[in-house]
Amino acid sequence: MSAKLLSPYTVKNVTLKNRIVMSPMCQYSCPEEDGIVQNWHRTHYTSRAVGQVGLIIVEATAVTAQGRISPNDLGIWSDDHVQGLRELVNLMKEHGSKTGIKLAHAGRKSEVKEEIIAPSSIAFNEKYKTPREMTKQDIEETIKAFQIGAIRAKNAGFDIIELHGAHGYLINEFLSPLSNKRTDEYGGSSENRYRFLKEVIISVKEVWDGPLFVRISAHDYQEDGMTAEKYTEMAKWMKEDGVDLIDVSSGAVVPASIRPYPGYQVPLSETIKHGARIHTGAVGLITTGVQAEEILQNDRADLVFIGRELLRNPYWARTAAQEVRGEVEGPIQYHRAW
Template sequence: MTAKLFSPYTIKGVTFKNRIVMSPMCMYSSHNQDGHLQNWHRTHYTSRAVGQVGLIIVEATAVTPQGRISPQDLGIWSDEHINGFKELVGLVKEHGAKIGIQLAHAGRKAILEGDILAPSAIAFNDHSKTPKEMTKADIAETVEAFKIGAERAKVAGFDVIEIHGAHGYLINEFLSPLSNKRWDEYGGSAENRYRILREVIDSVKTVWDGPLFVRVSANDYQEGGLTPEDYITFAQWLKEQGVDLIDVSSGAVVTARIDVYPGYQVKYSETIRKAADIPTGTVGLITSPIQAEEILQNDRADLVFLARELLRDPYWPRTAAKELGAVIKGPKQYERGWM
């Protein structure tokens, strides 16, 4: 049986050479609070391209200064950020990988000076700052910021854009009734709580016609919160809007106890994929090549997102190929030691 993990996957004319995706992971390594790329980022992302990852997604990148998780986050709120991303895109593509960027706004989980924004004036926890409830003008400005961020990402040459709608950040805060207590058209019903994500997608699509992913947290793990079944409805709406793939994670909109075990989030990807008939990516303690292959062979997801395992082993694709009996080419400079 041919390893599906090493089969190509094409979306809107963009082909990933395999199904291995580097999940976006914040590096908190930008200096001077200016959101610019550093040498660390160039080394970090390019080394995974050398390691033969099919798609690399750059960490959560703030569409506004106020939308950063921390002062050390990357940003795409200024045209001055474009050249750094152009350089990074070129370095990664030189080694045969495709590259995406996750556009993000931290919402109430921002750890910054000054006001932070959220759908409702509810702090994340007892140690967090109470956010300012967003006005409709704030919402409109944020939607526009996602659009302009997408425009800059296109100029920089990215292959994929992912909208961050997970992990308790702004869009996830609007989606979940645990963090959204609004009484206007952005709160209450599922349709209203989805409205800002709908507007962000519609706005982004006016400037971006490439592959579009959305990351979601498919379970709030708390009574009264969202469940995978709720996300079937959201996924159907995402599909109607032309989203190409849902990157399925879970948790972090509120503090909660989560039973964590290898592949614990795969079932959420499988549920959404089958019920909404939309491609998905899955993530969450996926470390073994056999585990990744099982997910794909049983159509539980279309792409496998690796996070910490790729921090530990930038050459994990080579490890996986050897275990699964697949042959993949490495850099010609490494040929004497690759196989």
């Protein structure tokens, strides 16, 4: 039986050469207030493309300056950012990787000096500033910023867009009842809490016809918080609204005690995949090719998102292929050692 990990995967008009995805991971490497691609990004991402990763998703990239996680985040809030992102895309594509970008707004977890905004005026913890509750105008402007970010991502040449709806950032803050205490049409019921993401999806799809992923935190690890079962309902709505795949992570919308173990988030992916009948990506302490292959062969996810292991080893795809007795084609310059 051939390794599913090394098989192609097609979503809409985009075909990945294998099912290995580099999970988006912040690099915090831009000069303060700049947000422009640096040589670090060119080296970091291109080396994983040389290593034959099927899809590389660039880190959380802020759709507004106010929405950065840190002052050193990549940005897409200005046309000035497009040229650097386009150069980065071209470098990755030279080596056969498909390219994605994660459009993000940090909400109440932003660490910028300026005023920050969120669905409700509740600080994440005592170390974070208290955000201002978003007005209807703030909501409309932020949805528009995601749309304009998608236009810029398209102009930069990305193959896939992922919306950051996880880890306690703005979209996640709307989705969870632990961080969303609004009493208007954006709070209360699950339908209302989903409304902001729904409007972001619709707005992005007006200008983007490529594959659209959403990353979610499928478990809040707190009483009365979100679970994979609760997210299954929202996943059905995402599918109806045109989302192609859900990247299933967990946690970080509120401070919580999490005890991670290898593959600890995979059951969340499995629940949502089969409950909502939507494609999913599994992420979280997936460290070996054998582990990744088990996830795919048992239909627990459609893609595997690799984080820390790809920080440790840019050629993880080759290592994983050897473990599952398969092959990935290396760059010709490395054939004597590949």
